[in-house]
Amino acid sequence: MSGRQSGASAGGTVDRDDPIGPVEFDVDAAQPLVFDGDDAAAADVATPPPPSPGRRWAVRGVVGGGVLLVLTALGFDVADLLARAFATSIALGTAAAVVTAGAAIGLVVLLADEVRSLARLRTMDRLRDVGALAMNSAGGRVGRDYAAAITGLYRDRGDVATALERWRGSVGDAHDDRELVMLIDRVVLADLDRRAEALVLRAARDAAIASMLSPAAVIDVAVMLWRTVRVIRQIAALYGVRPGYIGSVRLFRHMMGNLAVAGLAETGHHMAIEALGGTLAAAVSTKVGQALLNGLLTARIGIAAMHQCRPLAFNADNRPSLAGIRRALLTVPRDIL
Amino acid sequence: MSIIPSTDWALQTLEQWGERAGTLFQNRIRLGVTGLRRSGKTVFVTSVIDNLLRAGRLPFLDVIAEGRYQAARLEAHPRHDVPRFAFEQHLSALTGPVPAWPEPTRGLGQIRLLIRFQPHSPLRRRVQRQSTLVLDIVDYPGEWLLDLPLLTRDFATWSAETLALADRPPRAALAAPWRQALAAVSPTGPADETVMRQLADAYTDYLHACRRSEAGLTLLQPGRFIEPGDLAGAPLLVFCPLPPPAGEVLRPSLYATMAERFEAYKDAVVGRFFRDHFAGLDRQIVLVDLLGAMTRGSPAVSDTAVALTTALEAFRHGRGYWLERLIGVSRIDRVLFAATKADHLAVDQHDDLAHLLGGFVADARNAIRFAGASVETMAIAAVKSTVSVQSPHLGRTLSCVRGTPLGRTAPTVLYPGALPARLVPPYIDTGTVRFLDFQPPPGLGDDGRGLSHIRLDRALQFLLGDVLT
Numbered sequence: 001m002s003g004r005q006s007g008a009s010a011g012g013t014v015d016r017d018d019p020i021g022p023v024e025f026d027v028d029a030a031q032p033l034v035f036d037g038d039d040a041a042a043a044d045v046a047t048p049p050p051p052s053p054g055r056r057w058a059v060r061g062v063v064g065g066g067v068l069l070v071l072t073a074l075g076f077d078v079a080d081l082l083a084r085a086f087a088t089s090i091a092l093g094t095a096a097a098v099v100t101a102g103a104a105i106g107l108v109v110l111l112a113d114e115v116r117s118l119a120r121l122r123t124m125d126r127l128r129d130v131g132a133l134a135m136n137s138a139g140g141r142v143g144r145d146y147a148a149a150i151t152g153l154y155r156d157r158g159d160v161a162t163a164l165e166r167w168r169g170s171v172g173d174a175h176d177d178r179e180l181v182m183l184i185d186r187v188v189l190a191d192l193d194r195r196a197e198a199l200v201l202r203a204a205r206d207a208a209i210a211s212m213l214s215p216a217a218v219i220d221v222a223v224m225l226w227r228t229v230r231v232i233r234q235i236a237a238l239y240g241v242r243p244g245y246i247g248s249v250r251l252f253r254h255m256m257g258n259l260a261v262a263g264l265a266e267t268g269h270h271m272a273i274e275a276l277g278g279t280l281a282a283a284v285s286t287k288v289g290q291a292l293l294n295g296l297l298t299a300r301i302g303i304a305a306m307h308q309c310r311p312l313a314f315n316a317d318n319r320p321s322l323a324g325i326r327r328a329l330l331t332v333p334r335d336i337l
Numbered sequence: 338m339s340i341i342p343s344t345d346w347a348l349q350t351l352e353q354w355g356e357r358a359g360t361l362f363q364n365r366i367r368l369g370v371t372g373l374r375r376s377g378k379t380v381f382v383t384s385v386i387d388n389l390l391r392a393g394r395l396p397f398l399d400v401i402a403e404g405r406y407q408a409a410r411l412e413a414h415p416r417h418d419v420p421r422f423a424f425e426q427h428l429s430a431l432t433g434p435v436p437a438w439p440e441p442t443r444g445l446g447q448i449r450l451l452i453r454f455q456p457h458s459p460l461r462r463r464v465q466r467q468s469t470l471v472l473d474i475v476d477y478p479g480e481w482l483l484d485l486p487l488l489t490r491d492f493a494t495w496s497a498e499t500l501a502l503a504d505r506p507p508r509a510a511l512a513a514p515w516r517q518a519l520a521a522v523s524p525t526g527p528a529d530e531t532v533m534r535q536l537a538d539a540y541t542d543y544l545h546a547c548r549r550s551e552a553g554l555t556l557l558q559p560g561r562f563i564e565p566g567d568l569a570g571a572p573l574l575v576f577c578p579l580p581p582p583a584g585e586v587l588r589p590s591l592y593a594t595m596a597e598r599f600e601a602y603k604d605a606v607v608g609r610f611f612r613d614h615f616a617g618l619d620r621q622i623v624l625v626d627l628l629g630a631m632t633r634g635s636p637a638v639s640d641t642a643v644a645l646t647t648a649l650e651a652f653r654h655g656r657g658y659w660l661e662r663l664i665g666v667s668r669i670d671r672v673l674f675a676a677t678k679a680d681h682l683a684v685d686q687h688d689d690l691a692h693l694l695g696g697f698v699a700d701a702r703n704a705i706r707f708a709g710a711s712v713e714t715m716a717i718a719a720v721k722s723t724v725s726v727q728s729p730h731l732g733r734t735l736s737c738v739r740g741t742p743l744g745r746t747a748p749t750v751l752y753p754g755a756l757p758a759r760l761v762p763p764y765i766d767t768g769t770v771r772f773l774d775f776q777p778p779p780g781l782g783d784d785g786r787g788l789s790h791i792r793l794d795r796a797l798q799f800l801l802g803d804v805l806t
């Protein structure tokens with residue numbers, strides 16, 4: 001049956017080997033096939049994956065142990081400090097205690113946030129897997145779970161509300177898994193994609209203009225780095241990842257992998273040609289060329305971030321392309337000069 | 338020779354060429370809705386038009402999803418000699434206080450829809466702020482489709498085929514009165530008008546009996562014998578298949594006269610119908626009521642297979658060339674095979690239905706692909722009259738449909754059974770599936786977004802998506 005699972009077995013309902021003949025049922029016993037399990041299903045899909053094998057635990061042990069040791073040492077120091085403060089005066093002691101408590105609470109909140117952000121990042125990976133699964137199945141359940149997870153993910157987002165509303169208006173009980181995912185893709189995610197592409201374009205322009213105007217190469221690199229990190233975080237937040245610091249580092253690492261995998265990292269030479277078109281390259285000063293290259297690199301990283309943060313893999317039709325950004329970038333020198 | 342007719346002729350030619358050149362640049366699509374009787378043509382056309390007019394329920398049509406769709410409007414068809422498709426009447430029947438399906442179609446009906454949209458490419462948008470697509474659709478009785486295979490057959494071949502078919506069950510019993518009448522006359526005998534009319538009447542009765550029979554036979558030729566349209570009683574319809582004559586056939590004999598009428602029928606009725614409404618098609622949807630055929634049993638399934646395959650042979654498929662269009666020839670370059678009434682099954686089984694149809698029409702599909710046209714298979718419902726629900730049964734959850742069956746007043750929940758994996762003739766019905774015909778749902782189209790459907794938007798995207806860019 002041409003690669004796709006048969007609907008009956010995909011839904012876990014009926015096997016061909018054990019046919020149930022035609023049956024009529026009581027109308028009241030039937031349950032509608034809707035997304036009423038929104039939260040439950042979302043939680044189901046969004047739970048973190050099961051713990052990974054030994055090696056990673058060893059690494060975690062080492063890191064965790066180190067952190068624990070440092071914390072213990074810090075604890076002794078703080079206790080010492082507090083004791084001395086109280087010895088000096090009650091007022092000083094109380095003040096120190098309050099400050100310490102504040103710092104501790106802040107640290108815990110920060111850490112919790114980091115942990116949650118990491119979980120969100122992993123959720124995206126899982127969502128992408130579930131989405132791919134649903135695209136290849138023909139029942140009605142996987143797609144419904146996936147759709148519920150996505151609506152759960154963007155539930156509190158005012159800027160996605162209209163798209164979600166539109167999606168709710170167009171989805172029905174007769175859409176199969178594939179169509180449910182395609183609808184999410186076309187109605188909800190397409191909107192985010194457009195905004196993400198605008199962000200990437202803006203970052204690329206900024207990087208290009210900054211390096212065109214900057215007097216020193218060091219400033220170039222600094223601006224580009226800053227702009228790149230910023231656009232990654234913006235894109236992540238747009239798709240609902242909201243990365244923390246550790247999360248950002250992780251994202252960056254994933255993305256570098258993605259750059260290579262997607263074949264995006266090409267030679268500088270090729271990029272220069274791409275940016276300017278062979279003959280033109282010679283005509284424009286190296287400074288401008290370099291600036292455009294920087295812009296293009298920023299754009300590439302931004303696009304890689306889109307791949308990394310989107311809860312559904314791009315398909316051949318909606319994959320973001322560098323071409324449009326390249327065209328927009330080429331107008332930059334004209335705008336500036 | 339005076340100069341006037343020749344300028345007349347020149348003007349006419351010029352006009353014709355101008356019109357053709359016009360169609361080359363204007364987006365005009367003639368969509369052929371092909372289907373045997375009761376396959377759902379009329380409901381499909383009604384739903385397509387209503388949904389395009391309201392554009393509220395077509396998320397998979399790119400032009401709408403991308404926000405480029407402006408509006409659509411019905412327009413009078415420039416050909417005034419063909420009746421208009423009674424869209425409003427069918428729509429109000431479906432959406433009325435007592436929803437009802439349209440009556441079986443008795444004659445031709447054509448309709449033209451103008452669709453305004455913004456072009457997709459920025460370049461074209463600069464030249465042309467908005468484009469217009471002219472969509473022409475013709476509806477007709479499904480019986481007439483079966484006339485198309487006659488075009489490639491002569492009287493002797495057709496007679497032999499029809500007589501052989503009538504010898505096999507379940508037709509043999511129904512054919513008995515006509516075969517008796519046939520046995521009483523000699524094909525080489527005189528062409529007596531009364532005798533011929535008796536024979537034709539007996540044959541028509543036989544066709545009607547086939548249509549009415551439990552087996553639900555669809556391979557009934559000629560189509561006008563059952564649905565005469567405006568030809569009722571015309572001498573063109575006074576013939577029937579005859580066994581091969583024993584001796585030499587003399588001109589005024591029964592056989593010769595009937596053969597002449599057969600040829601006249603082919604030429605004046607079938608040929609004209611084909612030239613007027615099928616020769617210039619650009620896109621085609623083949624509606625197949627697979628579920629209905631399965632319910633009626635094995636003879637209906639094999640009848641449907643033969644009828645569809647032979648009817649499709651008449652169409653010109655392939656990739657059209659602009660030069661061909663200029664000289665007024667066109668080819669069908671996209672064909673969609675659609676299993677209709679998918680709402681008789683829960684969503685879980687739609688894919689199975691599409692695969693079943695794919696296997697069922699595999700030969701025709703290959704032939705069309707070979708000719709160069711693109712082909713797709715889908716399970717659709719032009720008017721969705723059920724809701725997919727789940728019911729517990731023996732410790733499992735079954736996906737069922739809920740709707741009100743025709744002839745009942747209360748809704749029911751039905752699990753129709755698992756579809757067979759293949760449907761190749763001779764298909765043997767094992768009673769593992771049963772489908773119910775449902776009434777159109779109450780309150781259909783009340784939300785003003787267009788009739789609710791299943792996958793009509795994906796069907797339209799395949800058929801028209803590329804011209805709506």
Ligand SMILES: Nc1nc2c(ncn2[C@@H]2O[C@H](COP(=O)(O)OP(=O)(O)OP(=O)(O)O)[C@@H](O)[C@H]2O)c(=O)[nH]1
Pocket residue numbers: 372373374375376377378379380381438439440441442443477478479480677678679680681717718719720721722774775
């Ligand atoms: N449930 C359901 N039933 C349908 C649908 N479309 C058609 N039907 C059923 O099929 C019957 C025939 O539909 P029509 O559209 O009249 O069929 P047709 O091809 O125009 O038939 P002829 O005019 O006789 O050639 C209807 O009376 C309905 O019972 C559909 O989308 N869903």
Ligand SMILES: [Mg+2]
Pocket residue numbers: 378379380440441442476477478479
């Ligand atoms: Mg009809």
